[in-house]
Amino acid sequence: MTISRKDVADHFGLRAPTYDNSSSWCTDTDLGELLLDLARPGPQDRVLDVACGTGLVSRLFTGRVAELVGVDLTEGMAEQARPYLDRLVLTAAEDLPFEDDTFDIVVCRQGIQFMDLPAAVEEMVRVVRPGGRVVVVNLCAYDERDSEEYFEILRLRNPVRRHFFLPSGLEELLAKAGCEQTRTRSYVSVEDVDVWSDNGAIEEERREAIREVYRRASPEFRALHAVQEADGRFTDHMLFVLAAGTKPGPVAPAQ
Numbered sequence: 113m114t115i116s117r118k119d120v121a122d123h124f125g126l127r128a129p130t131y132d133n134s135s136s137w138c139t140d141t142d143l144g145e146l147l148l149d150l151a152r153p154g155p156q157d158r159v160l161d162v163a164c165g166t167g168l169v170s171r172l173f174t175g176r177v178a179e180l181v182g183v184d185l186t187e188g189m190a191e192q193a194r195p196y197l198d199r200l201v202l203t204a205a206e207d208l209p210f211e212d213d214t215f216d217i218v219v220c221r222q223g224i225q226f227m228d229l230p231a232a233v234e235e236m237v238r239v240v241r242p243g244g245r246v247v248v249v250n251l252c253a254y255d256e257r258d259s260e261e262y263f264e265i266l267r268l269r270n271p272v273r274r275h276f277f278l279p280s281g282l283e284e285l286l287a288k289a290g291c292e293q294t295r296t297r298s299y300v301s302v303e304d305v306d307v308w309s310d311n312g313a314i315e316e317e318r319r320e321a322i323r324e325v326y327r328r329a330s331p332e333f334r335a336l337h338a339v340q341e342a343d344g345r346f347t348d349h350m351l352f353v354l355a356a357g358t359k360p361g362p363v364a365p366a367q
């Protein structure tokens with residue numbers, strides 16, 4: 113089945129009212145600090161938040177940088193980001209309406225999994241200036257031992273997800289798009305699976321199918337995800353990978 117941009121926007125349109133409370137990672141300040149540590153924003157920087165959603169990442173940069181721009185496909189999500197941004201553009205990440213080398217920093221959290229790849233990451237690298245940084249963040253499987261079960265869970269929870277990653281995948285995308293000095297950090301988010309699956313866009317049947325994957329999960333999956341079970345509810349330790357890369361090329365002298 114082909115997943116269109118309209119499918120993605122329809123999915124997130126349903127999730128928009130409750131998105132910020134749909135996972136503990138959404139508003140996790142430690143995860144936000146790690147992202148800032150890789151992005152290293154300064155007061156002169158122009159920053160682009162790709163797939164800004166409701167602006168949970170954007171607001172980490174609000175007031176700290178010279179200009180903050182957000183782009184997203186889904187109006188209901190992105191309108192919530194507008195108060196935190198200098199400019200909001202409703203557009204697809206694969207076709208950014210910006211000149212080459214426009215931004216000092218481009219960030220994208222939990223977005224590339226829905227996009228045409230590698231095109232979207234190549235666009236991020238195109239619009240960042242030489243010496244600027246691209247930071248991508250996504251949930252990943254721990255390794256091959258949990259990937260099949262975890263990707264099934266991720267697919268059930270979000271049917272418009274198109275890409276599923278192992279930890280090395282994000283850094284590889286940045287390197288293939290031309291970034292140098294790539295580096296990664298990881299972060300583990302503790303999620304109550306029943307809360308996480310109640311995203312406002314999937315029916316109870318899918319939520320039950322997710323519980324069923326946890327019930328019959330392999331010992332390897334249970335160990336890697338440190339799955340806990342109490343009264344039929346599951347807690348999962350989900351892995352985020354944060355990858356950053358620098359665009360090569362001559363850096364313009366400071367004005």
Ligand SMILES: C[S@@+](CC[C@H](N)C(=O)[O-])C[C@H]1O[C@@H](n2cnc3c(N)ncnc32)[C@H](O)[C@@H]1O
Nearest residue numbers: 163164165168184185186189204205221222226
């Ligand atoms: C899981 S949310 C992440 C939002 C935000 N970055 C965060 O970390 O909370 C994914 C967002 O990606 C947007 N999105 C998905 N595909 C996109 C595309 N091709 N171009 C622009 N935005 C896209 C969706 O509309 C949605 O708002």
